[in-house]
Amino acid sequence: MSGYKDQLIIDKLVTGRIALLLKHPFFGNLATRLKLVNADDWCPTAGTDGRHFFYNTKFIDSLTPKETEFLFGHEVLHNVFEHMLVRIGDRDPQLWNIAADYAVNQILKDANIGDMPKGAKGENKGFQDDKYKDWASERIYDDLFKTAKKNGKKFLEKLGELMDDHQEWGEGEGEGKGGDKANTPGKGKPTYTKEELKKIRDEVKEAMVSAAQSTGASNLPGALQRLVSDLTEPKMDWREILQQQIMSTIKSDYTWMRPSRKSWHTSAILPGQANDEMIDICLALDASGSISDQQCKEFLTEVKNIMDQYKDFRIHLWSFDTKVFNPQVFTPDNSEDLLNYELGSGGGTEFECNWEYMKEEGIEPKKFVMFTDGWPFDSWGDEHYCDTIFLINNPYERNIEAPWGMTVQYDED
Secondary structure (H helix, E strand, O other): OOHHHHHHHHHHHHHHHHHHHHHOHHHHHHHHOOEEEEOOOOOOOEEEOOOEEEEOHHHHHOOOHHHHHHHHHHHHHHHHOOOOOOOOOOOOHHHHHHHHHHHHHHHHHHOOOOOOOEOOOOOEOOOOOHHHOOOOHHHHHHHHHHHHHHHOHHHHHHOOOOOOOOOOOEOOOOOOOOHHHHHOOOOOOOOEOHHHHHHHHHHHHHHHHHHHHHHOHHHOOHHHHHHHHHHHOOOOOHHHHHHHHHHOOOOEEEEOOOOOHHHOOOOOOOOEEEEOOOEEEEEEEEOOOOOOHHHHHHHHHHHHHHHOOOOOEEEEEEEEOOOEEEEEEEOOOOHHHHHHOOOOOOOOOOOHHHHHHHHHHOOOOOEEEEEEOOOOOOOOOOOOOOOEEEEEOOOOOOOOOOOOOEEEEOOOO
16 A cells, blocks of 8 residues: 555554544544554454554545544453453354453443444444343353354354454463564564463553543443542451451351450460350362462461360361362361362362352351352343352452442452
């Protein structure tokens, strides 16, 4: 393409970003920080890696001004939700990309940002369905997966098509070729090491908070308000919340008969707690691969430290995937063995099996704690059976919120 034509495309993109900045400042702020890069040699439409806006000149030339605004908003949201920077794990890549597009396109439609690009027959080129309003990408994926499993993937052909290029930017532990080389047309798609991807994530988060502060977080769509809130509002450590929730299951008084262990290293004699009730809780460990052995041990160590403060307790502990396995019961008599519990491994993740197991065994805990990645295959379980805490460890999607119960984010030091 001639230099003159290429300049016209750049002018069109710059104009689209300015329009977005004037109409929707949050989106415009994040769009203007992306470097425009001609990617005719490898990108058929458009794409982003969190730092750059890659484009194909023919594709951009086919868009109207409002469709260009929509496209920028689309790429901005992919960055905000880290769709392009996370591993999809055992998910179907095509379904995951479609789910991500459904999520971001719905937000753009609800916020009245530009126009979705049209196909050759005048229909919307991308994926959008009001059914998915306020749905997270993971929930949309699960819905699509069930439909695909029932009807086959042919049903996807009737839904639409991806309007941009979805890439996996990571290159594992190998050498990346990102940075300045991404600005050189004809050099192919850039790749990044894990360290570089982490820097990109941090840059996007910093830019998002800055954009929200300058435009007003209260003016953002609900999903974005939650993201900004998670980044800016102080959070209690998961250990503190876990201790508070376990302690809330009993009524406590104080006595001078049993000193607190915390006072043993001092010369002062402090009162210990005298509890008239037994702590009775259930712990379930997601064995689908979301929890490492080290994280499991850290979690169980924290539980044991809490239990050591009490006279009597009963812990029902098990692992699960699509069913419960390796169930064990711990009391003060064998509490030392708690730290030797083996997580095991499994496949699939069905939360319902935990409630089915408790009902079959006649177990009615005062508190049920599930340590999981927050990606159930279907239902989150029975919200009416017992008080439930979802301790979520998911490095790929940091803002998963359970639809009921209490959600606590697991953060490593």
